Amino acid sequence: MADGAATFVLIHGGGSTSWDWHLVEPVLRELGHEVIAVDLPIEDAANGVSEYADAVVAACEGRPNLAVVAHSWGGLVAPIVCSRVESELLVLVTAMVPAPGEPPNDWWAATGFSDLQFPEVEDAFYNGVPAALAEECTARGREQTGERDGEPSPLKAWPEVPTRFLLCRDDLFFPPLFMRGVVRDRLGFAPDEIDGGHMIALARPRELAERLHRYWAELPR
Template structure:
């Protein structure tokens, strides 16, 4: 039995892990999905990692799954507690000393997103609504609940803090991408993953929130990673 540690992204709470957590618990695993202090203007990356490490406590056989902005927190947790496997799920991959705020320009996100939008036929300058951008492959009731009840204000503090590790932690790492994500286009994420981690990512169907739209397949992928480590 493993303990899956699920780290959510920016401006949200841990609710969105629910369908995946249920799938993993049905397979006999423990699951923790702590809420990060994203509304706290005094909380930075260290405090985000503190929240996760505190929730882990004495649990062992850890599989850390970091999603989106959670990619800045996941490796920090791995540097502090013994982790068997880190899975970067459609996650931002930081470089040593890089602030989350600088990540976008440093990775060439703007140009990559513009090209991906052009390929989809989105007129330049169009502001797409969140459901169209993030949740187009999520079941409508779950998308509506997420938007209505689980959006949180995201404090600016962590975006100006340099990522504190000198190198990637010594933990087996996998990268899993959502093939249909419009916010983090898959071609862009694949390039960043290869450049920064030197590994080829895998893909599964879905938008930016595959844990809502494809929880069973995501659980199967995670279990396959765990079994093969």
């Protein structure tokens, strides 16, 4: 591992897999970083966000210079990870932003998402993603039981880790206007923005990887 490089820890969204990041991973490695993409144990009804976070912590045990990156539902897991393992950076990519102690099921109503009116579109997730990739991602999807999503999150406070939020301007699932408000209210700053839809890691993997690399390079040393 080169001096000054990160270990990027990539957390997928709800009902999905680490495959979501398979186009981002080689670009990050090309840029000199190590990469760990974790499959959350979402199919076991005995697990909740705390156990999901434990799985991520176990996967990156002993690795240096951790940069934790989460997409979509994975945003509920990432800050718990950063509260349990020493991390240098936390990046939320069009992700849910939890409040301390908030049950995952409560997020939708608490943020106002449940009140949104959506235009009729064929697929709010995959706009901008090549059809073959969208089909494979859907085929690889896993059942996320959500049995324990009504329980309070173990997150006690936002971790003291430099945090960035990357909003996707073409996102039809988490619309930009809505997410700008969530980030302002819950994190206290304005998000960064990038072109692309909700599944940015499949639609624009190089642009995403280069943005993650830039966030790491901009950290004070």
